Amino acid sequence: MDPIRRVNTTMPESLLRKVDLYSELNLEDRATAIRQLVAEGLRVKLEKTVLERYRERSMTLRQAADLLGITYPEMDELLRRNQIPLVEEPRVAYRRPLRPPRRRPRRRS
Numbered sequence: 001m002d003p004i005r006r007v008n009t010t011m012p013e014s015l016l017r018k019v020d021l022y023s024e025l026n027l028e029d030r031a032t033a034i035r036q037l038v039a040e041g042l043r044v045k046l047e048k049t050v051l052e053r054y055r056e057r058s059m060t061l062r063q064a065a066d067l068l069g070i071t072y073p074e075m076d077e078l079l080r081r082n083q084i085p086l087v088e089e090p091r092v093a094y095r096r097p098l099r100p101p102r103r104r105p106r107r108r109s
Contacts, residue, residue: 019033019034047078050064051078054079054084054087055084061075061087
């Protein structure tokens with residue numbers, strides 16, 4: 001488990017009331033409710049960003065799955081649910097492996 005660090009934040013009173021309502025409905029304390037909401041919000045936003053990047057072909061299926069912490073088949077299913085087709089060859093910034101220079105035949109004297 002990751003170490004827990006204290007973070008202070010400010011938010012509008014109306015948002016804090018909604019957090020408190022969420023914590024009461026889920027029988028959680030405020031800090032736990034905020035952690036849950038931040039984790040879920042981050043998951044949703046990260047998923048949206050990764051799907052956009054994949055759609056733009058700026059990352060591979062494997063990279064997208066790694067960023068989301070899911071398996072390759074789970075990523076494939078996520079793409080299907082969001083009606084995003086598999087990309088055959090993404091325009092990802094990668095370099096082709098360098099070929100060794102051609103050797104010239106030795107001249108025999």
